[in-house]
Amino acid sequence: MGFVPGLGSIASGADALLYLSEGNYKDAAVASIGIVPFGKVAAGAGKVAVTVAPELGKALGATGKLAAPTEKAVAKTTGATGSAAKNTNPFQGPVTEKVTVVDPAGNAMPVKLGQQIQGSPDSKALQVKDQYGKPTGERIDGYGHSSQKDPKAQVPHAHRLDDFGNPIVDEAGNPHLPIYLPN
């Protein structure tokens, strides 16, 4: 996926993407994840961008999946973005505006003002941290928990929050929500 600097809109072509060097946790994670300013999310359908906010929940659905991730974009980005005063890369620290992170499979993670994302270098395990460094509960467990009895917890899943910060559960009350898997 692509890393789109926080300029307020989605660049529609791959040529508009910046490229980041790889080699450390942050860069490795960023390299496989698209980050878009809150308000628009790359739909995965080629060069189409979909307006999300303020209808984020509607666009992403209860699971946080994008509607139709039909195409993977390659995301490599280079260099730091913005100044110390402005940060739209949640892997580099608290963001100064809302952004939505989209993984290569099309799973979206909204990141609010002051929040950041931390996780594994391969981006399979990610979670949103608040301004105090504590997990908000918004999380992707891409490895699953194979020793759990619940089949939904065994497989890769996500934990999502609604607009009020409450955990989203499925129709059975289960907080382990399905995610798109990489092809």
Next chain:
Amino acid sequence: MQCHMCGKELKQGYLCKEHARELKEALRKKENIVDKPTFAYHCQVCGEFEGRGVIVEHPPGLDFCQKCIEESEC
């Protein structure tokens, strides 16, 4: 099976030797310990947070319970 920290393919277990060692060291030094974890801190490996000892946040953003760390081989 894969290492839940780096994705390295493993024949068995959930942490590669390098990261098992790293986590055991963090546990020994009591670095980034979460004493009374909530569900938000549930273990990357087993998914539990209660009755599994402390949670070690290492690296930041990845949570592993004491039991899974101690059971890992390095």
